[in-house]
Amino acid sequence: EFVWTEQDQRAVDSSRVLAADAVEKIGSGHPGTAMSLAPAAYLLFQRHLRHDPSDPDWAGRDRFILSPGHTSLTLYLQLFFSGYGVEMKDLESLRASGSLTPGHPEYGHTPGVEMTTGPLGQGLASSVGFAYSQRRLRGMFDADAQAGTSPFDHRIYVIASDGDLQEGVTSEASSLAGHQQLGNLVVIYDDNKISIEDDTDVAFTEDVLARYEAYGWHTQRVDWTKTGQYVEDVAELDSAVRNAEQETGKPSIIALRTIIGFPSPTKQNTGGIHGSKLGTEELAGLKEILGFDPDQSFMLDDAVLAHVREVGARGAKAHAEWDAAFAAWRERTPAELVAQYDRINRGEFPDGWLNALPTFEAGKDKSTRQASGEVINALAPELPELWGGSADLAGSNNTTIEGAKSFNPVEFTTKSWKADLAGRVLHFGIREHAAAAIVNGIVTSSTLRAYSGTFLIFSDYQRPAIRLSALMGIPSIYVWTHDSIGLGEDGPTHQPVEQLAALRAIPKLDVIRPADANEVAQAWRRMLEIQDHPTGIVLTRQNVPTFPRGEDGFASAELASRGGYTLKDASNGAPEVILIGTGSEVQLAVEAQSALEAEGVPTRVVSMPSVEWFRDQSAEYRELVLPRAVRARVAVEAASSQGWHEWVGDLGRLVTLDHFGASADYKTLYSDFGITAEAVAQAGRDSLAATRS
Amino acid sequence: EFVWTEQDQRAVDSSRVLAADAVEKIGSGHPGTAMSLAPAAYLLFQRHLRHDPSDPDWAGRDRFILSPGHTSLTLYLQLFFSGYGVEMKDLESLRASGSLTPGHPEYGHTPGVEMTTGPLGQGLASSVGFAYSQRRLRGMFDADAQAGTSPFDHRIYVIASDGDLQEGVTSEASSLAGHQQLGNLVVIYDDNKISIEDDTDVAFTEDVLARYEAYGWHTQRVDWTKTGQYVEDVAELDSAVRNAEQETGKPSIIALRTIIGFPSPTKQNTGGIHGSKLGTEELAGLKEILGFDPDQSFMLDDAVLAHVREVGARGAKAHAEWDAAFAAWRERTPAELVAQYDRINRGEFPDGWLNALPTFEAGKDKSTRQASGEVINALAPELPELWGGSADLAGSNNTTIEGAKSFNPVEFTTKSWKADLAGRVLHFGIREHAAAAIVNGIVTSSTLRAYSGTFLIFSDYQRPAIRLSALMGIPSIYVWTHDSIGLGEDGPTHQPVEQLAALRAIPKLDVIRPADANEVAQAWRRMLEIQDHPTGIVLTRQNVPTFPRGEDGFASAELASRGGYTLKDASNGAPEVILIGTGSEVQLAVEAQSALEAEGVPTRVVSMPSVEWFRDQSAEYRELVLPRAVRARVAVEAASSQGWHEWVGDLGRLVTLDHFGASADYKTLYSDFGITAEAVAQAGRDSLAATRS
Incomplete structure (x- = not known):
């Protein structure tokens, strides 16, 4: 035949x-x-x-x-x-x-x-x-x-x-x-x-x-x-x-x-x-x-x-037959579900979806990974197209949509996870590279929104797939937790140092390292809105302060979507020093600001969750946040210094980490490695002195 | 029992x-x-x-x-x-x-x-x-x-x-x-x-x-x-x-x-x-x-x-028995072989091994990968401890020790490769990650010197193993060829952009991108001398000029081991502009120097094959090469700009590549992407103007 x-x-x-x-x-x-x-x-x-x-x-x-x-x-x-x-x-x-x-x-x-x-x-x-x-x-x-x-x-x-x-x-x-x-x-x-x-x-x-x-x-x-x-x-x-x-x-x-x-x-x-x-x-x-x-x-x-x-x-002919089958499907299917299909297929968001975006109360410390998990779970009911999971670190990455079934043949229901062939929680096993490649496949072949989770250090295992997502211009989402020496005792094999710089170097990949829970929420909003390139969110294991937005001089977290913004401006005059921080180190900049202002130095704190997003802003906006005239600058990030000279300039100072970590509790590590509020304040003084000499 | x-x-x-x-x-x-x-x-x-x-x-x-x-x-x-x-x-x-x-x-x-x-x-x-x-x-x-x-x-x-x-x-x-x-x-x-x-x-x-x-x-x-x-x-x-x-x-x-x-x-x-x-x-x-x-x-x-x-x-007891067996081996084995074992075991080099290091004649263009292959083959007879191979790119990576047998069971002799259980040419197959992990195992467990080869783009597949070699402080050697858009028609999936920055970000890994064949020889010398951390050499596919060392103002290639050096100083006065280049882009700096000097601007060309090695030099040496007073600077590298601001400063200019490549012949790509001698010269003019405004 x-x-x-x-x-x-x-x-x-x-x-x-x-x-x-x-x-x-x-x-x-x-x-x-x-x-x-x-x-x-x-x-x-x-x-x-x-x-x-x-x-x-x-x-x-x-x-x-x-x-x-x-x-x-x-x-x-x-x-x-x-x-x-x-x-x-x-x-x-x-x-x-x-x-x-x-x-x-x-x-x-x-x-x-x-x-x-x-x-x-x-x-x-x-x-x-x-x-x-x-x-x-x-x-x-x-x-x-x-x-x-x-x-x-x-x-x-x-x-x-x-x-x-x-x-x-x-x-x-x-x-x-x-x-x-x-x-x-x-x-x-x-x-x-x-x-x-x-x-x-x-x-x-x-x-x-x-x-x-x-x-x-x-x-x-x-x-x-x-x-x-x-x-x-x-x-x-x-x-x-x-x-x-x-x-x-x-x-x-x-x-x-x-x-x-x-x-x-x-x-x-x-x-x-x-x-x-x-x-x-x-x-x-x-x-x-x-x-x-x-x-x-x-x-x-x-x-x-x-x-x-x-x-x-x-x-x-096949297409015409399919069109008929599809029309029949539309007929026999509840209108709401058809509308949902159409919406997802168009890559649009449901009306009012942002109402579900949580805001987090100030005063309660919270790890940004936990905030991320809460954001995912707050948005999940609004966005059925959103799904994802972890490379065997679900509990640590806070990637699980609670109450959803696992994407697995039913026979693989376990004590912890109920399986369904069309489930929503992905389990990649200890296979970070495949996790990234599979998410690439999902978002290339559909308008579903998918994410994978692992420790930031293991982004190293995923790089070829990450790069391919950037090259293709597809909206893969990476959730990377345990983002620094702040993970503590697991030691240098697990503590990222160069990963932030290495990821930021990838063209068309946005890397976002939010400072607190409310930046996390804003980061997720913008990450979901981005549909023509990949994004990765970088999250702490340890608790960090949730800043009092709109109080005490703290700006709105909505500015986080601009990549860099004045989190807390100088309270005693035009800023003479700018302290730029990301993620868990923003709190150090805020502390150092108090110290410097107590000494009479008007100091601005800039939170820079995403260098890429900040770069995309207008020159005017960037000048507003980082005025050319203010050359006394410090960048603080518990990671490689590579890339930060661009933002602090010749007279700036860096409080960064250009060596591997160690196995100890995280407070000891921050202190031993000199990533402290006092070091940031001192760097600010040094930089200011340099501008005056 | x-x-x-x-x-x-x-x-x-x-x-x-x-x-x-x-x-x-x-x-x-x-x-x-x-x-x-x-x-x-x-x-x-x-x-x-x-x-x-x-x-x-x-x-x-x-x-x-x-x-x-x-x-x-x-x-x-x-x-x-x-x-x-x-x-x-x-x-x-x-x-x-x-x-x-x-x-x-x-x-x-x-x-x-x-x-x-x-x-x-x-x-x-x-x-x-x-x-x-x-x-x-x-x-x-x-x-x-x-x-x-x-x-x-x-x-x-x-x-x-x-x-x-x-x-x-x-x-x-x-x-x-x-x-x-x-x-x-x-x-x-x-x-x-x-x-x-x-x-x-x-x-x-x-x-x-x-x-x-x-x-x-x-x-x-x-x-x-x-x-x-x-x-x-x-x-x-x-x-x-x-x-x-x-x-x-x-x-x-x-x-x-x-x-x-x-x-x-x-x-x-x-x-x-x-x-x-x-x-x-x-x-x-x-x-x-x-x-x-x-x-x-x-x-x-x-x-x-x-x-x-x-x-x-x-x-x-087992140790004593082994000692006896080892003594017996020393007895029954030719003295020369015993001495060789002892030498390798001590991590020392044979007398006069550097005599074998080739020098390359000026005037003949040669790809740095080819030079690397010639260096390996020149040193191989002197250093039996040196062995390695490629992840299925032997001919492209120029990693083969000619005439040596392949490390394989004899039954896997093929038309192209003669196998021996103790052979010296490694074949990793299309497995870049395992290649790096296996070399790590070789150099961790012995004082043999081993290298793996692949395209630079595929260093992305190797990163977890590369990082581990740096963390352990072991002398794994990476040979990475096809180092930029210079590879041409294979296009953006194969053209490295962010890989240099991403590798330089790894603590304790030295990345060396030689400008010409003689820098390649010096790079290999120093890479072999380094025994407490890994090194990676980054090589062109395309031909580049072999500079006339000791003539026309060109410095000795031996300076390459300092990481950065004045390749060709200003010929008409104290330098007012410094052009820093790496690898295949150094030739563009040399061309731009001529253009600028023709305009009356004394211009220095610095070749910077290894940022890490340069960083390790004394402050005095670094000041000698990059005097603080000369703020008009340009860095040229067909790769991500990340990291270069540190070297050119606030008034410097960058001729770099912050986007993905494309599929075309390499000359078209360099021209289309603005990585040209004229662009370097113009950047020099711009930077000089900035210092004067």
């Missing part, structure tokens, strides 16, 4: 030749897997994916993720064939400035690219998040529909490479995928046994499918070398993909044994064809083998193009 | 009670696994480990790594029992400032602690490196000895937790351990099914042992709950450890089913006992169950202490 026509074969062969042409022209790129994966990619796009090239954002589409982003041509060629707007000229300008066809697929840049890939492991790891969002949305909006009948049903198809399978983040996410029994996830693993250092025998000899079975996946092997010849038995692969689709209780992986660069005459099956152009002779040889004219480049028979573009009509 | 006396049992029970006492006193810590792992840890230290508490650095010892560092008491109690100098008073000052017993075990702080652990996964991952160094040393110095007969033979024992088994870095390293057939690695996995979020069923339901079988490990299960009662069948565990020891062709993992916090009366088997003190009543209950006086704390029967301390005599 599986039909594979000459035109199909010609199309696949054309895509190989075009891939080789594209790399040859620019002189760099990755032709090898674009050639050998051509049949698999073609099979998915032409026969399996439910997609409509005229509407790349169609909610009902199946998703395709190319985890080895370096083989971007594999995807670009199918986008070209399907009619996503990638055309021959784009193949001709592969990897060129401004082209639709950059070196690695870029989300938001090329229609049909579901996520940016290239850093290996991220695509496969985030695909798990794609499956999470699908299951949660279906559970929220169409829980009672029979399997396969809901407009909220769709599949996620992934092509993964040896590299993806070796990266730890994939191991973490794959373990979770098996645990979660993600039956709509179908992975084709390109088992070509070649990577850049040639034969993978030098470093990768494990039994991958046995490992995936151990994770609880459905596994299959399709070996195109099994006859001793290399035979691209597309029917066999098609049958395996169908089996995978029919397995709805487990994620599926198909190990597809290919020969990289097939049928390149001399370079197939070598590391050499992975990331280099074929060269004139080899390319000509390839074309001859496949029956193309070696003297012509970037050719495609009109008939072949017409054939492959038929996917558009099939997609339109 | 396995004997377990009442005194043994009393010792184990004492260690449980002491662990609970210690946490109770300080009020925080992790008693749960210290209690339930007590029998296993006791069994290892008293019956299996070959160790001599009087000589914690004995080269012939077996190594023990406690991967879940939070259960530090598990280790501290065995160090106390064995007589490493940890005494009762140290248990009483658990987690207190300056104590021998910090929250997590710290390398170099407490005798008997083989590495710092706490960030989960690192211990188990680095243990693989411990096994690498053992095999390489044995192969270098006693290759022909029969198995088990060499003084270079020893085992590595690891206790690992659920958290360790979930972390991706462990997956990466465990796959390599299986591939490498590390028969001297014995892991006890504390399969207690409880983590901080309570029952691990919420996130961790994979079949761990099946996964390890897939990696090629020898696996065993010891289930102390199998009778329906919890019975700590130490004999069964002992037998499993013996099996593991006898399996010399594979690493071994024993899944030991324990009940966390056993036999705490009400809190055993809960997440609550993981990281909190028991409380008065529960602690009293525990003591009663175990036959201790609930009114007394920190008690140990003299007889029990005497019994456990007998390990010292056994260790001394």
Whole structure:
């Protein structure tokens, strides 16, 4: 019943030749897997994916993720064939400035690219998040529909490479995928046994499918070398993909044994064809083998193009059927729920949601992590799109939406957590990197708002995924608690020092370190409002004062959303010294202010919860908070000094921490390391003296 | 034949009670696994480990790594029992400032602690490196000895937790351990099914042992709950450890089913006992169950202490036997090889090794990665202790010691790489994090010098291991190539922007970004000389000029080891502008200097390959290079501006890159992003104008 026509074969062969042409022209790129994966990619796009090239954002589409982003041509060629707007000229300008066809697929840049890939492991790891969002949305909006009948049903198809399978983040996410029994996830693993250092025998000899079975996946092997010849038995692969689709209780992986660069005459099956152009002779040889004219480049028979573009009509039909199903869903579903779906889908907030934002009473010390947990729980009833959880630190990160069920198969209900397939509390296990990658997948594939929690120190484990969220411009939210030596006895392995600077260095990531509970509330408000880039909130373990807003000279916490603001201005004249603090150190600045003012030095305290948000303010506003004329300045932060010279200037002083912490109670550490109100006051005196000398 | 006396049992029970006492006193810590792992840890230290508490650095010892560092008491109690100098008073000052017993075990702080652990996964991952160094040393110095007969033979024992088994870095390293057939690695996995979020069923339901079988490990299960009662069948565990020891062709993992916090009366088997003190009543209950006086704390029967301390005599005997074997090895081994061993063991360099350091001719452009590869290969014959490799980017990272064999079982010889069990070229596969963790293990457990290579962008994948190397003060070497937008068409997923700032923020890590081939040579020299902290060298993909040292005003490259130096001073008077550059951007500063001097502005070019090394210079030297009086300054680096304000000051200007890159050829990118000689010259003019206004 599986039909594979000459035109199909010609199309696949054309895509190989075009891939080789594209790399040859620019002189760099990755032709090898674009050639050998051509049949698999073609099979998915032409026969399996439910997609409509005229509407790349169609909610009902199946998703395709190319985890080895370096083989971007594999995807670009199918986008070209399907009619996503990638055309021959784009193949001709592969990897060129401004082209639709950059070196690695870029989300938001090329229609049909579901996520940016290239850093290996991220695509496969985030695909798990794609499956999470699908299951949660279906559970929220169409829980009672029979399997396969809901407009909220769709599949996620992934092509993964040896590299993806070796990266730890994939191991973490794959373990979770098996645990979660993600039956709509179908992975084709390109088992070509070649990577850049040639034969993978030098470093990768494990039994991958046995490992995936151990994770609880459905596994299959399709070996195109099994006859001793290399035979691209597309029917066999098609049958395996169908089996995978029919397995709805487990994620599926198909190990597809290919020969990289097939049928390149001399370079197939070598590391050499992975990331280099074929060269004139080899390319000509390839074309001859496949029956193309070696003297012509970037050719495609009109008939072949017409054939492959038929996917558009099939997609339109599927889309129309889905539209009807979706309309039926709207009919049969309570209007309120439909309205909620529409609202979430538009990325809008419900009317009055901010009324739920808590304000915290002054005078009671509270850790900012606890305040964060209270804010999450206050907003949760208003924002069903908000969900998240922790990498096994739920109680410490205060990330749990109380009373909500856990996102888990029901059989994994425990004494502490009641499970539901569409639950709202995420449990990542001790897998910080996968947590971040999965949240990336959730927010890339839906307008759900998701967060992950861990200790700030473990943001180090998450950096590749954090960076990718910033690069994609997606609103992943990171909750990072235990933000400094203030965590105390757990010692230097757990005490962040350089993490704040390292995170602030990431373009397009906003880092927010609120000073008190009310700044936390304002931070969450703005973080939720931001929908085009990621944000991370950095929270204390230890209690900090809740400042008396509107009293004693303390400004409104609403100013926190400006990133930096005058928390408490000089009480005895125009400020001569400015003390800038973040997070738990703002209280030290406030204490030092009293000391300096008692000495007759008018002193301003600036709370700077987010350097990025402050930078985004107008020059006028920034001048208002940090007047150029006031050069006596101190920055206090229990973290690396890196970056603070910019704000305090040549005559400023820093009360910071440029070495590792230690294991002791936090008060001892602050004192031993000289992060004290007295040190801030003294730094203020020193800086003032410098301005006068 | 396995004997377990009442005194043994009393010792184990004492260690449980002491662990609970210690946490109770300080009020925080992790008693749960210290209690339930007590029998296993006791069994290892008293019956299996070959160790001599009087000589914690004995080269012939077996190594023990406690991967879940939070259960530090598990280790501290065995160090106390064995007589490493940890005494009762140290248990009483658990987690207190300056104590021998910090929250997590710290390398170099407490005798008997083989590495710092706490960030989960690192211990188990680095243990693989411990096994690498053992095999390489044995192969270098006693290759022909029969198995088990060499003084270079020893085992590595690891206790690992659920958290360790979930972390991706462990997956990466465990796959390599299986591939490498590390028969001297014995892991006890504390399969207690409880983590901080309570029952691990919420996130961790994979079949761990099946996964390890897939990696090629020898696996065993010891289930102390199998009778329906919890019975700590130490004999069964002992037998499993013996099996593991006898399996010399594979690493071994024993899944030991324990009940966390056993036999705490009400809190055993809960997440609550993981990281909190028991409380008065529960602690009293525990003591009663175990036959201790609930009114007394920190008690140990003299007889029990005497019994456990007998390990010292056994260790001394083993040490003496080893000394004899080692003396015999010295006898039977060529004097030159013995001398080489002694030299490497002392961490010294061979006479005249620097004669091998290449100098590179001016006038020929060369990428710094290529220069680095040439330096490695020039030094390799002089320094057999130097070895390393790449995370599947050997050709790109230029990390291969040519002609050397790969460190691999012989069966994994491939067309490209000849394998030897004691080979010198490391292949990490696409596992950057494990690469860093394994190198940490190698250099922690030996005086071998090891390096790993990857693209700079993928340092993000390595950060937890990088940080740990800095925290431990070990000389891991990182080779990071493709250091900027200069890598070109691979685009923003591969182009570092924030990585330099993020790495420079790590305390005790030196980051070196040489400007040309001769700076590369000097950088390698100093990196090798540094033995008390890690260093990372940051290298270009693209060619850069090799400056004419000693001609045309160019200073000697030997100054590079000072971190910053005047590369080319003003030719027409005292400098009025200083242009500071790093790496490939130094050439832009040199070009800009010509432009400015043509305009009559005396201009100095400072090459700043390492901010950290420059910071370490005397104030006088720094003033010499960057005179306070010259406030017109420019820093140029194709990376985040973060950190540069410190060096250019309030009137300085920055030519940097605070956004993501793009996919295009590198010359277009430099031009489009305004990182050009003209931009540097203009910034110099602007800064000079600012000093005059």
